[in-house]
Amino acid sequence: MNKLFKKLLITATAILSVICYSTSVFAAGFDVNNDNTVNVNDVTFLQNEISNFNDNTDYDLNNDGRVDVNDISTLQIEISKNDIETIEKNTKLSVTRNEYKQCVGDTVTFSITTNNAISDFTYSSSDSSVAKIVSTDSNTVKVKVNKVGFATVTAKQCSQSVSVRFSVEKxxxxxxxxxxxxxxxxxxxxxxxxxxxxxxxxxxxxxxxxxxxxxxxxxxxxxxxxxxxxxxxxxxxxxxxxxxxxxxxxxxxxxxxxxxxxxxxxxxxxxxxxxxxxxxxxxxxxxxxxxxxxxxxxxxxxxxxxxxxxxxxxxxxxxxxxxxxxxxxxxxxxxxxxxxxxxxxxxxxxxxxxxxxxxxxxxx
The missing domain is CATH 3.20.20.80 (Glycosidases)
Incomplete structure (x- = not known):
């Protein structure tokens, strides 16, 4: 495996660990080794073909008129997108408690459990005057309740979300x-x-x-x-x-x-x-x-x-x-x-x- 291929593989893995894509559709042309599966084996195959100076236009995956390392990059990114799409569809989020009954002035810290290796979460509060997000750390969020009322704090990852309801009393x-x-x-x-x-x-x-x-x-x-x-x-x-x-x-x-x-x-x-x-x-x-x-x-x-x-x-x-x-x-x-x-x-x-x-x- 040469340095360029290693770099592409590392980049794609990094994308996989932190980003959720919404859609990705494979064209048949990405199955360059004709095994009816598009995966890392196709990258290896294409790498070998390019190393042997094969200029078969079927391998021009990015449609730029030539067959070179840029086509390897295109293939690797498409594979990563597909893997991420699969992760997104199967993502499941959960919390140990879906509702907290607190008094004004209380602080609550809770964690989100996910079944994948993606580290990014986004958090939001339906009413930050009632339940204010004070800080977040990976899959953990700290919330301060500051006013009598109701609010929902939502954690989102990919297209999935989970919510925690706060009922706040004097x-x-x-x-x-x-x-x-x-x-x-x-x-x-x-x-x-x-x-x-x-x-x-x-x-x-x-x-x-x-x-x-x-x-x-x-x-x-x-x-x-x-x-x-x-x-x-x-x-x-x-x-x-x-x-x-x-x-x-x-x-x-x-x-x-x-x-x-x-x-x-x-x-x-x-x-x-x-x-x-x-x-x-x-x-x-x-x-x-x-x-x-x-x-x-x-x-x-x-x-x-x-x-x-x-x-x-x-x-x-x-x-x-x-x-x-x-x-x-x-x-x-x-x-x-x-x-x-x-x-x-x-x-x-x-x-x-x-x-x-x-x-x-x-x-x-």
């Missing part, structure tokens, strides 16, 4: 600080809570990290909970908000969160500021943290957000987490993504009363 969430004391996060998880938002710290001055943040973060992650963070703000100016960003980042910059980082705005000194000023303070903090690669949002009571800032402007850019224990979610404005519905919750694994929330949407 997530039960608690927010915690050092005041909540000792917590058994495994019991919290078993109680039905899927998300926790931890106070990372407060203000702009050094040494204002929440005393339990590091421990809570490790334990919540180990328990399999989806974790986010919030920073309690005292800022009354844009410059103070910038300083709070720096202080916050000292605490969280090495953390991996499943949920956003929120600015907690509830001080009276902030409520009496001009609406433009408070809105700019919130935007400065959120944009600053977002610049470090985190998803962001802001938390406040219903009255403060509506009366002391420009909520529509903020909601167009950031997630809105609203404290409104006296209202049902349906009574709130449509831009509310997370509803804090109680300040007196009771959760297994926590002895103190705890804030209770429902997360409906995590799409900024």
């Amino acid at each position: 997530a039960k969430c608690i927010d915690l600080s050092e005041w909540n004391g000792s917590i058994d996060f495994n019991k919290v998880k078993k109680s039905g809570v899927t998300c926790v938002i931890l106070r990372a710290g407060y203000g702009k001055d050094p040494n204002q990290e929440d005393n339990e943040f590091q421990k809570y973060y490790k334990q919540a992650k180990a328990a399999g909970l989806n974790v986010g963070a919030y920073w309690y703000s005292y800022a009354t100016s844009v410059d103070a908000a910038k300083a709070e960003v720096k202080n916050c980042m000292k605490t969280i910059q090495d953390k991996e969160f499943d949920l956003p980082v929120f600015l907690d705005v509830e001080e009276y000194r902030q409520a009496v500021l001009p609406r433009r000023t408070l809105t700019d303070i919130i935007s400065t903090f959120c944009d600053g943290v977002k610049g470090y690669g985190f998803d962001v949002g802001m938390y406040s009571a219903k009255s403060m957000l509506v009366d002391s800032a420009y909520p529509d402007e903020l909601a167009s850019k950031y997630l809105i987490w609203m404290a409104a224990p006296n209202n049902s979610y349906n009574e709130l404005t449509p831009f509310v993504d997370i509803h804090q519905y109680s300040w007196n919750g009771k959760v297994d694994g926590i002895s103190e009363k705890v804030d209770m929330n429902y997360i409906y949407n995590l799409n900024c």
Whole structure:
């Protein structure tokens, strides 16, 4: 076998491993050795004929008026196409689960099983706001569910496809600080809570990290909970908000969160500021943290957000987490993504009363 033939064979094999063709029809003229089968034996036969300077025009497979190595290439490619067509027709795809029922904030990773050696898959989501494809690796796909609703993730190979349906419900969430004391996060998880938002710290001055943040973060992650963070703000100016960003980042910059980082705005000194000023303070903090690669949002009571800032402007850019224990979610404005519905919750694994929330949407 000479170098050219080896190169053609390697090229055709590479095509076979990664590409699916839709159609390929063999003409009788490709059976150059007349054994009623078109396969690699025809390539060998044609190679020998050309090596013996046979100029039989029946071997001019690419119809260029001469018999040469280009005809070997044409034959090999046609054989590869036929093999690939056979693979495509027989391709079967499957998944271990065809449906997932998840809560907002969850991440699911699943694999596609195929009966062939083709490595290429394409993935799509019917609604990426509900089920977002985060990453793919060969036949494995990671999906993050970000909103209440339904979506289908489809994997396709050749002309075959398999779909997985996602049914996404609101997530039960608690927010915690050092005041909540000792917590058994495994019991919290078993109680039905899927998300926790931890106070990372407060203000702009050094040494204002929440005393339990590091421990809570490790334990919540180990328990399999989806974790986010919030920073309690005292800022009354844009410059103070910038300083709070720096202080916050000292605490969280090495953390991996499943949920956003929120600015907690509830001080009276902030409520009496001009609406433009408070809105700019919130935007400065959120944009600053977002610049470090985190998803962001802001938390406040219903009255403060509506009366002391420009909520529509903020909601167009950031997630809105609203404290409104006296209202049902349906009574709130449509831009509310997370509803804090109680300040007196009771959760297994926590002895103190705890804030209770429902997360409906995590799409900024």
